[in-house]
Amino acid sequence: MDSIAIEGGARLNGSIPVSGAKNSAIKLMAASILTDQPLRLTNMPRLADTRFLGELLRHFGVSVTEGHGEDGQETLFDAGDITSTFAPYDLVRQMRASFNVLGPLLARTGHAKVSLPGGCTIGARPVDLHIDALTRLGAMIELDEGYVSATAPGGLRGAVIEFPFVSVGATEHTLMAATLAKGTTVLKRAAREPEIGDLVQCLTMMGARIEGLDTDELTIHGVERLNGGTWSVIPDRIEMGSYAVAAAMAGGEVRLTKGRPELIAALTDKMIEAGVEIEIDGQDVIVRRDPVRRLKAVDITTEVYPGFATDLQAQFMALMTVAEGESVVRETIFENRFMHVPELARLGAHIEVHGNEARVHGVETLKAAPVMATDLRASMSLIMAGLVAEGETTVGRVYHLDRGFERLEEKLGACGARIRRIRGAADEH
Template structure:
């Protein structure tokens, strides 16, 4: 199993291009099931998660062609004919979001059998809301031996759906199913994450009728068929935020390109409050900090978009380990999402966790040590901490990183980081 070794203490100076958003790309890939016409996605990230979903789509008969285009990496999806509507556990368990193929398969073919996604290290994340939404649209659903069997032989029918709480996955899933339903669907208390807006706009480009994009009420008027289109995946705001925090943690000056600072306004506001210089540019931001000047402690509370993203909480906690004073971090989105705290403490951080609250007392310096990644965002937080720690930090289980960060070592090395990947055989890659 691969690990990453970092010799801390180098300032970061240079440019990091931001990849397409993982959380948008995988839902756009699922949308390819809805049409027999080609869907070309540009600015496509090459990640473990997109690879897993590509394998699953091929199982349904979708042609998936990865290639280099004029604007970088792109992938062509062509679901001329759906030859299977079965999604086995072995593929779905590798990535929870692949469960969202259920709605498009049902909308396109009238039936599907998809494995439940299984456990998740950062909390239960149940799919009840997904299934309730599909049931409201007229699907008949049975649960048996870990599989969801869904049918709608006469097609799906529009419905009024009010989610009991904001759920990104359920909003996206209902949207993917409703675009081909007969009649009108209204989704209330819909999530407003930028990735949902990206999905909705792509569906509109394919011929869907959707009103209220970027609001918490989406109105979808079903159409009989969707066509193909070419769509550029939005920049990954979590990758952008992670590298912004990395630059602030290590010190120096990093220009983030191919990105949109408006997607991480809540993070930027807290970073500026902590004493980091963040300057907007035409296609991103410049992050600048003199490491000789101590950061100031800042409190954060994770919230649904446009609030502070739960997916940036671990990274910000790493930054606060070196801040002057005490910062309080409230996690309101996922339970059990402080598993990175004990690993940061191995590097010398002072953190106490009680339920959904972490108190971080800043220290003068972190010191390298062996640590273990527990999930995707926790693993990048340990990389960020390692960049500033004195001595060498080795991070195990970095397969988590490969799910959401493209060419991480290459991007950080280009800015002066001393970071290398060590294979399970002990050799550097």
């Protein structure tokens, strides 16, 4: 099992290109099932999660061809011949988002059998909303021995669906299925994340008829078939925000290129409040900080977009561990998303957790120690803490990190971080 070692104390100076968004790419990959024509996705990240989903798509008979084009990394998906609609546990368990192939398979072929998902352990995150929405679209669904079997022999039918709470996954899943349903579907209390907007625009390019882009109510007029085409994956706002926080934590000056600065406004506003210098230059974000001056403690509360992203909560908490004063971090999206706290404490952080609220008492210095990644985003918070901790910090179980951050060591190392991967290292504790 790989681990990553970081020698703390190095400032970061240079530029980091922002990759395509993982959370968008994997849903666009699932959308390739909806058409029998080739779909080319450019600005594609090369990650463990995209590799897992690529394997699952190949299992269905989809041709998946990786390449390099004018816009960088790209992948061509050709679902002209669906040879299987069965998604086994061994393929689905590796990533929760794999479950989102159910709707596209059902809409395209009229039947599918998909394993219930696995993925990060950051709360229950049940798929009940997904199943209920597909049922409202006319699917007949049975749950048996960990599998969801769904049929719609006469095709799916449009419906008015109001989600009981905002769910990104359920919104995306239902949206894809509804594009080929007969009649009109209305999704109320839909999520508004940029990745959903990316999916809406790609589906529209493919011939879908969707109204309500970037609003909490989407109207989908079903069509008989979708076309192929070429679409560029939106920049990864979580990666962009993570490296922005890393630069602020280590000090120095880092330019994040090929991003969408407006997508992380909730984060950069809080960073400025804490004393970080942020400059927006077109699509680039420049982060400056003199590490001699301590940052100020700032409170955050995670919210649905455009609020503070839950996927940046752990990273910001790491930043606050060395800020002056006490900050309060409130998590309102996922339960059980403070699992990184004990690991940060091993590095000398002083954090008290009460329910969905963590009080972070800033300390002047962190001290290196072996730590263990608990989920994807928490992994990055430990890398960041290692950048400033005295001595060498070793982060174990970085397979979590590999699911969402492309060429991490290369990108940070190019800016001066003393970071290296240790192949096949045993668990540290």
